[in-house]
Amino acid sequence: MLYQRNDCCRFPPWAAHMQVLVCHWGRVLGWGACPQLGCPGDIVSASQFSLHLWTSGMFFSKIKMRETLKGQASMIIFAFMLPCAGCALLVSALGPTRVDALADTNVTLAVSFSGTPDPAVTWFKGHLPVVTWTVGSGVVPDVAQSQREVLRLEPNGSLTLIKVPVEYSSIYTLEMTKSGLGTACLNFTLRVYESFQNVTVALLPERVQEGTEELMLRYGMQQGVVERQLWFFNGRPLPDNLRYSVEPGSLSIHRPDRTDAGRYSVSLSNPFSSETAHVNVSVLYGPDEPRIRVRPAQDFYTSGDSLTLSCQADGSPRPTVAWTFAGQTLSLGQTGVLGLSHVQTAQRGRYTCTLLNHVTGAQRHKSISVHVYERPPGYATCYVQSEDNVHLQYGCRWSGGTPLARLSFPDLMNASSGLEEFTLTVKASRHLDGKSVTCEGVHPVGGSKCNVSANAPVDFLPAVRTHVDSEGKIVVSVSCVSEASPPALVSWYRGGEAVVSDGTEHDISEDTTRLNIRHHNVSMLLLHNLTCSCTNPLGRSIGHLHLQEPSISAFSLFPHRDGTVVTLTWEVPPTSIVTGFDIQMSGPDLPSEDGRRSPNTYRTILPKPGSARSADILDLDPKALYRFRVVPRALMAEGQPTASHRIGPGEGLSGPAIAGIAAGIPCSIVVLLLLCGLVYMLLYSGRMKSHQARYPVSRAANKVQTTHTQTPQNLLPGGPKSPPDYNRLHQTPSSLSVAPPSFVPPPPVRVATTV
Template structure:
């Protein structure tokens, strides 16, 4: 019992102490402090931790900032992972106590870092760190800007670059002496500027770069340049001018340091082939005549001097003469001849047209048109001191032609008929247009193309196009050709129907007269409506005894396909040409499948009825023959008994030949003997009728 009581007292005392501590913590302020260095230099690729400790609160919210940008947000001991930007997650990690660890840190993480901890009711505490990440200084080079220093220039600059590294300190030296800022030198970040350079600035410059982890020294030798002097130009052999094909040498000389580069420039473009200022020109041409400039350039200082000379070269014109003929007011002919270039220019003439007219380089000669010039070649003679040449041109009257026509509907809904008349001729023809006896000119209804070869007629009503004879006349100074075009209403000249093998698709084709105004076609059908495809089978809906429109085709169409036909039904098709709402005569009607009343069952009935009909006719003939045979036998027997006297008379008489008419089945003449008999004699019983034996008839079908 004593130990039990002692244990209870201990537990009570422990609870009291813990409660006091908790109460004290609950009423204390939140405190954050660095747990290590606040100024940290580290080599790139290392791992470093900005260690912190805190007191006065439990599980505070923590925020790490790089500069002013938050990079970590977390609540200590929270089950939710820290919120770290995606591009920082490979480097930054927050520790359980809020410290920030950098793994494989790079120079981009050089910055000031601030940690802020916050607990509700206990305020905010923070601590600041400075992290500098360095790399080893590697591959340092010094460049000169501009590329070379020149005497008299404003400045030149020595600037260092490196592959990697962070420089904390730089020092410049000239010939081993440290350079300080003054009126001649200016030390800037990563560079040294030399003001107003002169020849004494030629020498060796060096720069020493340092950081806590490396030191590098790099040198650069600078030469201050000068020149060039004014160039001296000469031509050899020396002549006032040169003939095309000659060869000569141009030379240019000057002095400078380094030796200036000499360049020849002609026509604003560099001349290739110059070596040391010597330019060899072989087989010179006229286009090489002109001003040649020699430019002496110090390529390192970019200083230059220039001097020029005038080179004269004579040459014949390039290529061959060119001839052409044109119309002047559509009444005269203008012959042109041209041979451009050359020195001097070629003298041109048309000997067959004029003995006195000539020109230099270009000649135009106007003459009256005549039949003698139609199809006659005319030569242009070109005289030049080096070469003579010529060219030929032939003028011709317009040739016969066929107009062409095209019909469309424009954006305003008007019918637009375009007639084109084009005739081959030299010079080109000018086309004039007329309607009947009236001249057609451009306006709201008519539009003539700029080259006059096309006439556009526009109107809403097709009747305004019809019953008019349009004429186009192609004319040049040597003559003309004209053709009339009589526009027709919408019509079809020919049409055909082509079914497919299964009879489910037909293709209609048609032709339109060349001068027919057509903007569209209605394809019509009479017969069963076209089939429609249902989910389970094919269904046909009704039929029509009148033509109905099933397709609308544009004016350019010349064929149409009709689908989903019933191969066991009869259809009729036709095409109606239209000019907007005006309809023309329909095409002929095209039928597919059997005609009216001749369906499949009807054809089968006819085929079966033919042999039956033949059998019936044979039986009927047999019956008629039987009747005739019976009738003949009856006519040979007396109806009543004759008297003996009568028989004696008959016996004594000679037998007459059979009467031909009886054989034909006619009624025999009356029996006059019977008329004189007594009633008792006429009442004798009639002889019985014996039917003929049956006749069997065989019929082959």
């Protein structure tokens, strides 16, 4: 923040008080020179003043170190903030320096000063001094002679204006001077306003015609001082346009036209008053090109109708309108409306309207012709038909009206025509296939046309639908519809023979487009091929059909996110005989017929009608494995089931099972090694026992010749071995890794002794 006062010393009053205090007590205590805030002409900011205060603090600190008692006394005295004088002369405003005043009221340009008790005061109005005085002196302030009734100086140097007139708006400057302290200055801007009275707006010229050079709007008032003026057009601020020129006290419109007509307003304001004045501007023009309207708007009118003619044109003032017919004036006024009721053919002719601007004298004329006839109602209609399925008969109808409408078929190269309704029979030929033939209806008021084309039957596909009737029979409905004009006649064949309605097994609709076949047995419906033939005079189209057994062409499964719901969708071949579907599932909750649970056992969980093509299966276990398929059915006959779709976790080992196997493999190897070691120890123990000491025998026994016969199964390499004694080892066969061998006693031995 900067503290500035024109050309005088510029720093805040509180900063001066602080410096005065420091200077005064510095001299009293003998400190010497004091720090300075600045000099006249400097600009002192808050940061600069903070630096001065810090410098003063450093000054106090040095003195305190040298003279402690004096420093303590100086701080106590500084706390009381005693004022001082003689350091600087300061002057400041006790309010805003820009003052707005209402005329004939008192206003004071209030000031305050410090630094000296008796400065010399001079007030300037612009560059002219109007008041001089020395504060505190007993001399009366010197006020200019012509302004003594208005100007008054206050004891503190403030200037008061008594019932200030408007002409006292000016810049006022206060200058305070004190010898040795310089000069302090302060500027005030005083603006004096009057309240608005009787504001009006005038037009120059008063009557404006479109295309004139310029229109001026000038405002005037009985009294008032304008600080701001705003112009409005129809309640909105005046648009930015080069055609408008705004000057103090006026608005000019260059080359005004009809768009400039409206309400203009000027808003005048100052700090104490505001006023708005209005004026309506009219621009003379016209009449423009007349506009004639007929209601109801028609090309002609029938006898007895009523109609209204209106003639209007833009103009200011509004022009008058006169209607004339056959030299007679029928109406005169500003509405321009002429009503004709129950018109007759004698009232057809030319009607003229004349428009007149009675101010400018300009005129315009315009005419219209009125036709009165009896027109045939509606529009012409066309058709084509055949009576013998060989010829084509084109027809057109548009009846009524006066005179009667004349009808013809020019596209058929025939000059004949007829009234109201006309038919023309031609022999069917290939070039007429798809050709658009136009019927023209001619009437004095206007014409009407219609188009018709003959078309041979186009290729088509028979459509098959199957249902079960109330007798429990399968009903196969075959439809053969081909686009053709005239409509095609349909003939039915089965296995090369014509099919006729018999009321039991075969039934043909009245329009011959649908054949119903009924039977209990599906296989009987599949014996023969069906053929339908669509013919008209322009051609023939044949459709072949072979019925199929119940089947499904496509089958899909869509699981939901949570795994508890699946949606099954399927399609059926167009010629398949299907009366229903069986939705089958295999899973954990579906036991087989023998009560056992098998993952390949399917059970029907949901029947669907033959028209169904989707099914939703609910409440499934997302952790279980399910399989689904759809079986098509025709009553009791089942078709080939669809391929199955599965949902659920994979069919292989689960994660925990695989982890268990992986952990069990090394354990199994360790156990197997232990078992092998145990078997080896058993065999080794048995072999050691076979070498133990036997009872002594006689020498004669050594000469005994022994014959020992054994079975081949007991012969082992390295001599005979005894089987292990399981009872002695206290082992059971179940504790071994393999079943123990069965023990077979040796056969009897024959011994012969020779002495």
